[in-house]
Amino acid sequence: MKKFFSVLIFVFLISTAVYAQNEVRTTDICAYINNYPISTYNLNNQTAVYASALKNYGFNVEWNANERRVDITLSDKQISGTDDAVYRFDKSDAGKVVSAASDTDIVTYVNGKKTESFNINGYTVIYVSALKELASVAWDGEKRVANITIPSKNMKDFEFVPYKYDFEIEVPMLENTVDVKRIGAEKCDDGMIYKYDGEKIYLEQVAKYITLMKNNGFICLDDPSVPEDEVAFKKGAHSVVLYLDGSVLCLKLS
Incomplete structure (x- = not known):
C-alpha cells in the first residue's frame, strides 16, 4: 500500500456541567x-x-x-x-x-x-x-x-464536520477527509487502533488525509523499514500508521 499511496502523495451549548470561570x-x-x-x-x-x-x-x-x-x-x-x-x-x-x-x-x-x-x-x-x-x-x-x-453572502452546501480528533495525542481522524464508517476502536500495548471499512476508501481520499496530516505538523515517512502496505507519520514523540488488515483500514496511534 505504500507504493499505492505514494502515487498521490456559542452560543447554545447544552450542558449540565458546572465549569470554572474562563x-x-x-x-x-x-x-x-x-x-x-x-x-x-x-x-x-x-x-x-x-x-x-x-x-x-x-x-x-x-x-x-x-x-x-x-x-x-x-x-x-x-x-x-x-x-x-x-x-x-x-x-x-x-x-x-x-x-x-x-x-x-x-x-x-x-x-x-x-x-x-x-x-x-x-x-x-x-x-x-x-x-x-x-x-x-x-x-x-x-x-x-x-x-x-449572513443573507447577503455566498452560501455553500452543508457538509457535516464529523468528530475527528484524537485528543490524547492530537491526531486528526480519518473522518476529516473520508466519508467512511468507523467500525471499531481498541487499545493496544502502545496506543490506540481505529478501524474503518477499507472497501470504501479511495486514493483521492487518502491523499487528502496525507495532506491534512502534513498541515497538522506530521511528517510522512519514506522509510525503508516501513512495510509496503503501510503509510507512516511522525510528529515529535508520536507516530501514526495507516495500514490495511484484510478489508479493514486501520489507523494506529502511538
Whole structure:
C-alpha cells in the first residue's frame, strides 16, 4: 500500500456541567457561517470563536491600537472559509480543559455594539451569540451545530464536520477527509487502533488525509523499514500508521 499511496502523495451549548470561570474547553459543537465550518471552543458554557478567524467569513475585523479596540463589521467580500483543519471533538473528549481565557482591556464592538470579549494566548475571542448583531444565529440540537447566516453572502452546501480528533495525542481522524464508517476502536500495548471499512476508501481520499496530516505538523515517512502496505507519520514523540488488515483500514496511534 505504500507504493499505492505514494502515487498521490456559542452560543447554545447544552450542558449540565458546572465549569470554572474562563476555562477554555473542547467541544463537540461546531459552528457554521453560511455552511462554512469555523473552529470553536467552549468558553463559560458558550460557543466562542477567535475574532481574527472571522476575516475569512465575510467580516471585517479592525484593530485600533491607540484605543485598544476591535471593531467587527460586515465586509464587502464573500466568504472563503479556511483550509485549516476545523476541529470538533467526540463527546467522550468534549469538556476537557485546553487553556484558560483571561479578561482583557481590549474593547470589542460588533456592528457598533459593545460585546464581551476575552484573551486567549494573545488573541481576542468572542461568543458566537454576539454575531446576532450582523447575522442570524440558530442552534441545531440534532447536528449539534451553531448556524450563523449572513443573507447577503455566498452560501455553500452543508457538509457535516464529523468528530475527528484524537485528543490524547492530537491526531486528526480519518473522518476529516473520508466519508467512511468507523467500525471499531481498541487499545493496544502502545496506543490506540481505529478501524474503518477499507472497501470504501479511495486514493483521492487518502491523499487528502496525507495532506491534512502534513498541515497538522506530521511528517510522512519514506522509510525503508516501513512495510509496503503501510503509510507512516511522525510528529515529535508520536507516530501514526495507516495500514490495511484484510478489508479493514486501520489507523494506529502511538
